[in-house]
Amino acid sequence: MKEDLLYHLWQYQKFAKHNLRTVQGDELRVFSAGHLNTLAGPDFAYSKIMLNDVTWSGSVEIHVNSSDWYRHKHHLDENYEKVILHVVWNNDKEVKLRDGSLLPVLELKNRVYPEILEKYEKMMGDNHDFTCRNLITKVPDIKLANAFESALNERLRTKASKVSEVYKSTNQFWEETAFKVICSAFGFKVNSGGFGILAEQLRYDILQKNRDQRLKIEALFFGLSGMIREKNKDEYSETMKRYFSFLDHKYSLGGSMMSERDWNFFGARPANFPTLRLAQLAGVVCKSQLFFDAILNSDSLKDYYAIFEFEISDYWKSHYDFGKKKKSATFSLSKASKENLIINSVIPILAAYAMEKDQHQYWEKAIDLLSSLSPERNSITKKWNAMGVELGSAFETQACLEQYKHHCLEKKCLSCSVGYHLLHSHSSIKGNLSEEIVKN
Incomplete structure (x- = not known):
């Protein structure tokens, strides 16, 4: 079990909710999973839950084992005093806060469907560049479009940030x-x-x-x-x-x-x-x-x-x-060279200006321009083509370059709408829940 899967399960609430209780026996309701925190501090901020009849707002911390709380020295960090729930795969150790109170714990190991775990292990164990290669043509177009849009915006932000560094070095002379x-x-x-x-x-x-x-x-x-x-x-x-x-x-x-x-x-x-x-x-x-x-x-x-x-x-x-x-x-x-220069200079400049001046219309202008340019041909776009994915513009080829380098190669399937779809498609609960889950 890896923490990134636990982040995913908590963020999207992909676990059995029937008779949801903490390991201490308190009735638990989740109003908001909160926002994933990529900075220092607890894993999720602005979470909202109810324990018995009391509503709590604060942070949620995720660990494979509850004992990781001590292994990571959270008991010495005051930032973790606002944690309202400890979500773990395995509750192997009781955790207390500084005031001596028990930290409420939700254990997930009996609440996640085996099908999801099997699919996740298969994804992570696949050494190929694309773990979705055999199924991607069966993914709804909207899911792939969402993945590409997210990757493209991520790529633009990265390129725009580099232009902004140049902008600062020129004493803000565009x-x-x-x-x-x-x-x-x-x-x-x-x-x-x-x-x-x-x-x-x-x-x-x-x-x-x-x-x-x-x-x-x-x-x-x-x-x-x-x-x-x-x-x-x-x-x-x-x-x-x-x-x-x-x-x-x-x-x-x-x-x-x-x-x-x-x-x-x-x-x-x-x-x-x-x-x-x-x-x-x-x-x-x-x-x-x-x-x-x-x-x-x-x-x-x-x-x-x-x-x-x-x-x-x-x-x-x-x-x-x-x-x-x-x-x-x-x-x-050549036309291809001009388009290369537009992609690697004009587009990032428009995106950087949009970010610096908070003028979103120039971000849209950059995206529209990319959509009007011919698709690029290189070793990575050929891999997408070989899987049956047609790339019709520079918008899509730039997106697939980002997707490949920073998601596919790094096996970040859980942050991809395609990976999400494949992980959770056809998953269902048979009846209510097994007796084992109900008891927990």
Whole structure:
């Protein structure tokens, strides 16, 4: 028996209620299970029960064994003096509060249906990524939709919190925040670390002062990233060296702050080389627009695509690295790349703004935008597809990524509406209750 199952049973009141009494013999009625407490202190707060004819409001503590009260040293913690009920699987030890009074105990081991325990043990004992893989297509659509909605909101909150950290680091300047988040997203998966470092190093005021001079912006990016190499001797490389030397001296940049070791070329396709991505980012920056203003006020998916449409310098139309020409003339961002950037920069910025300013309409705007984007294809979404789950938008693929990483892999089936449905579906009480349960 694990405490998380006991939390679940108490929270959703999934145990036999007939002739409900404490182990001390007091008649028990539960008006409210309370709210699960994820912080320090008793497990459930704001619970309400009746013992005999007296109504009590306070906290409920959950343990496998009643003796865990002492093992966890709750008897030494004054926060547990407001506990009104001790819910345990096995009552193996009498517990007293500081005033010497007995703590009322509800023992569940004879009040939970074996079918539920068997299903739970099977779920927890399954080593596969998805314990629900063989039954998920039989789960009502509304249950899966609820699971995805919950996971998506959880994912958005996590991403928004990271943007809020950037916002605070910029002295609450949304335009600089938007640039830094977009810069980090330009690394995509292969070079997210390198672009994240670069975003920290770049000074937004310098970008603003020089954004109408493309070569200076490119020199700033390539210089700080450590991409300008002495061995490169073509005309463009020499121009980059001169411009970066000028900018370094003018703004006291301190020279290159990164090196080639911070970037991944190996394993990346030429179209995803960090050099070409930096040139593309320079093209985006040199457009006459305010990133945050465009993100907040765009009304259509076409408008959001336009944020990442740009002109690139002639050199990078024919090169993917310094001194290395590419065979094709493709240099703009693909539709998939634009949608990746929208998912990983625009959406989190909208969500963060909604949280910071308590403007829920921007949270809804982020969700609507996700719903209009194409579903992503990756190793995890393919696993969902293989189980027969169709994913029709980025809303659903982002949700299933969160669900997989932070629920399925961690076996948090009890906090998932799908897991809840599978655990309790077809469970029923035959007649009233067994004599054993009635006696307890």
